[in-house]
Amino acid sequence: MAEDIKTRLIEVAGEAFAAKGYDSVGIREICQKAEANVAAVNYHFGDKRGLYRACLQHAQSCRVEGLDQPVWPESYTAADKLRAFIRRMLEEKLNPDRPEWHQDLMLRELSRPSETCREFVESYIRPMAHTLGDIMQELFPQQEWTQQKWMIGFSVVGQVLFYQLQQPVIRILMGDEGFESLTVDGLTDHITRFCLAALGHGEPITVEPANSVETN
Amino acid sequence: MAEDIKTRLIEVAGEAFAAKGYDSVGIREICQKAEANVAAVNYHFGDKRGLYRACLQHAQSCRVEGLDQPVWPESYTAADKLRAFIRRMLEEKLNPDRPEWHQDLMLRELSRPSETCREFVESYIRPMAHTLGDIMQELFPQQEWTQQKWMIGFSVVGQVLFYQLQQPVIRILMGDEGFESLTVDGLTDHITRFCLAALGHGEPITVEPANSVETN
DNA sequence: GATTGATTAAAACGATCGTTTGAAACAACT
DNA sequence: AGTTGTTTCAAACGATCGTTTTAATCAATC
Numbered sequence: 001m002a003e004d005i006k007t008r009l010i011e012v013a014g015e016a017f018a019a020k021g022y023d024s025v026g027i028r029e030i031c032q033k034a035e036a037n038v039a040a041v042n043y044h045f046g047d048k049r050g051l052y053r054a055c056l057q058h059a060q061s062c063r064v065e066g067l068d069q070p071v072w073p074e075s076y077t078a079a080d081k082l083r084a085f086i087r088r089m090l091e092e093k094l095n096p097d098r099p100e101w102h103q104d105l106m107l108r109e110l111s112r113p114s115e116t117c118r119e120f121v122e123s124y125i126r127p128m129a130h131t132l133g134d135i136m137q138e139l140f141p142q143q144e145w146t147q148q149k150w151m152i153g154f155s156v157v158g159q160v161l162f163y164q165l166q167q168p169v170i171r172i173l174m175g176d177e178g179f180e181s182l183t184v185d186g187l188t189d190h191i192t193r194f195c196l197a198a199l200g201h202g203e204p205i206t207v208e209p210a211n212s213v214e215t216n
Numbered sequence: 217m218a219e220d221i222k223t224r225l226i227e228v229a230g231e232a233f234a235a236k237g238y239d240s241v242g243i244r245e246i247c248q249k250a251e252a253n254v255a256a257v258n259y260h261f262g263d264k265r266g267l268y269r270a271c272l273q274h275a276q277s278c279r280v281e282g283l284d285q286p287v288w289p290e291s292y293t294a295a296d297k298l299r300a301f302i303r304r305m306l307e308e309k310l311n312p313d314r315p316e317w318h319q320d321l322m323l324r325e326l327s328r329p330s331e332t333c334r335e336f337v338e339s340y341i342r343p344m345a346h347t348l349g350d351i352m353q354e355l356f357p358q359q360e361w362t363q364q365k366w367m368i369g370f371s372v373v374g375q376v377l378f379y380q381l382q383q384p385v386i387r388i389l390m391g392d393e394g395f396e397s398l399t400v401d402g403l404t405d406h407i408t409r410f411c412l413a414a415l416g417h418g419e420p421i422t423v424e425p426a427n428s429v430e431t432n
Numbered sequence: 433g434a435t436t437g438a439t440t441a442a443a444a445c446g447a448t449c450g451t452t453t454g455a456a457a458c459a460a461c462t
Numbered sequence: 463a464g465t466t467g468t469t470t471c472a473a474a475c476g477a478t479c480g481t482t483t484t485a486a487t488c489a490a491t492c
Contacts, residue, residue, distance in 0.1 A: 005469090005470090019328075020239075021237050021239065021240070022240075023236075023237065023239040023240040024237070024238075024239040024240075026448080026449065026450085027449085027450065027451090028448085028449085028450095036470085037470060037471055037472080038450090038451085038471095038472095039451085039452080039453090039470075039471070039472090040469090040470075040471095041450090041451090042450080042451060042452075043469075043470080044469095047450075047451075048449095048450060048451090110382070110384065110385050111381065111382070111384065112235075112384060113384040113387070117384055117385075117388070118388055121385055121388040121389060122388075125385060125388075125389065126389065129389055140423040143423045143424075146423075146424070147390075147394065147397060147398070147402075148406070148423060148424060149423070150389070150390055150394070151398075151402075151403070151406045151407075152406075152410070152421065152423075154375070154378050154379070154382075154386070155375045155378075155406070155407065155410050157378065158374045158375040158376075158377065158378030158379075158382075159370070159371045159374040159375060160374075161374065161378065161381075161382070162370050162371075162373065162374030162377065162378075163370070163374075165327065165377075165381060166326070166327070166370075166374075166377070168326065168327065168328060168329040168333055169326050169333075169337055169341060170370070171329070172333070172334055172337040172338075172341075173337060173341065173342065173345055173366070174363075174366055178363065178366070181363060182363070182367075186363075186367075187367070190364070190367045190368075190371070191367075191371065193414075194368075194371050194414040195414070197413060197414040197415075197416070197420070198409075198410040198411070198413045198414040198420060198421055199413075199420055199421050200413070200419075200420025200421065200422075201420075203416075204413070204414060204415055204416025204417075205368065205414055205415050205416065206416075207356040207359045207362075207364060207365065207368075208359075208362070208364060221439090221440090242478080242479065242480085243479085243480065243481090244478085244479085244480095252440085253440060253441055253442080254441095254442095254480090254481090255440075255441075255442090255481085255482080255483090256439090256440075256441095257480090257481090258480080258481060258482080259438095259439075259440080260439095263480075263481075264480065264481090
């Protein structure tokens with residue numbers, strides 16, 4: 001566990017907030033896990049809301065690089081960029097160097113309208129949308145940015161986010177072994193080919209016979 | 217407002233639970249809006265959790281027909297069925313006859329593992345997955361049901377759910393007018409064509425020049 | 433009209449919530 | 463050693479939580 005109390009509190013509280021929600025976590029529960037006194041929260045963060053804000057800020061500051069202003073290799077085609085974009089989104093959830101609660105907390109904040117939500121969208125989501133929009137522009141150079149391109153972007157991101165937001169459902173539907181047979185490589189490949197084919201920039205999905213994993 | 221207190225409590229509490237979460241809503245707040253006494257909750261539902269369960273049950277019992285065991289017209293091709301499936305999923309959110317909180321509450325319950333979540337998946341989601349699986353089977357008759365077909369199904373559903381789960385983000389990204397320019401018809405058409413093209417059962421998406429709505 | 437059972441109402445219960453208090457512990461410097 | 467400023471601690475604060483209690487109200491039956 002971390003040495004200083006402020007860090008410990010943020011890590012413990014962030015995980016709890018992400019898992020159960022702001023109101024469902026008491027500061028006594030947090031402080032007990034963080035081996036701190038209850039007054040530590042108010043002393044270091046002002047109040048509970050301040051601790052929550054600190055968690056959110058910490059999660060945002062640790063976000064994965066490469067989604068907002070990525071630097072692609074020269075040789076990359078638009079298809080390669082799309083594949084890299086999708087992979088990085090998927091990796092963001094599974095990155096072992098980063099606690100899971102970071103993105104969980106941010107996704108929780110994004111799911112309901114608030115001032116924090118707006119700030120997050122502008123500083124975090126909007127650049128991603130711009131990156132994806134540039135890739136789209138490369139796929140359809142002659143066109144303007146219309147409602148349809150928003151929908152295409154949402155089709156890409158929606159597929160990726162499904163595996164992060166609906167994890168419990170997937171686990172029940174596919175079973176534990178079926179769920180754990182999903183890999184970043186496999187998902188990246190599927191989603192990328194699915195999207196490219198839909199956009200006329202790749203061969204349609206070909207269904208292959210049952211492989212080693214039987215998911216019934 | 218409804219006549220009997222039990223119904224009023226369920227409607228008021230369900231809306232609040234769906235919007236803010238179980239722990240963030242007090243029974244005094246609920247009873248005030250429902251014009252009931254605080255003791256009414258414990259009298260009619262045992263305790264707060266009982267009221268919550270009643271809300272969940274009510275939401276589930278009012279679910280839209282046609283997703284679990286749909287009856288397609290004889291003339292429908294697999295593509296037609298897929299389109300109808302997607303449309304009904306989209307309509308489920310926008311159905312004016314049904315309060316929004318019904319699906320919001322269910323989606324909230326589905327987002328975290330619990331016994332209720334498992335029951336919901338088995339009674340509500342699994343049949344939908346089966347319906348979608350049958351459509352897939354019709355598109356690829358010779359194949360067996362493998363991990364890949366799960367991923368294809370998730371690609372379909374993920375696109376639809378995005379518009380329900382990420383509504384605040386979409387609203388901020390596209391702006392209010394841009395968001396409100398999205399129609400069930402338009403979304404159904406886009407997602408259906410996107411999926412069919414990806415699966416090699418339709419022409420790829422063609423990007424058209426800017427239409428009447430400028431969403432920048 | 434009295435009685436019975438079901439429902440509503442006001443008040444209070446103990447528990448827990450976020451927060452504050454005031455003193456103790458600690459470190460750094462004169 | 464003494465002083466100063468910072469951090470930690472146990473205890474308690476008032477407020478609110480879900481729940482219970484007790485009495486009042488109502489409807490129906492004898």
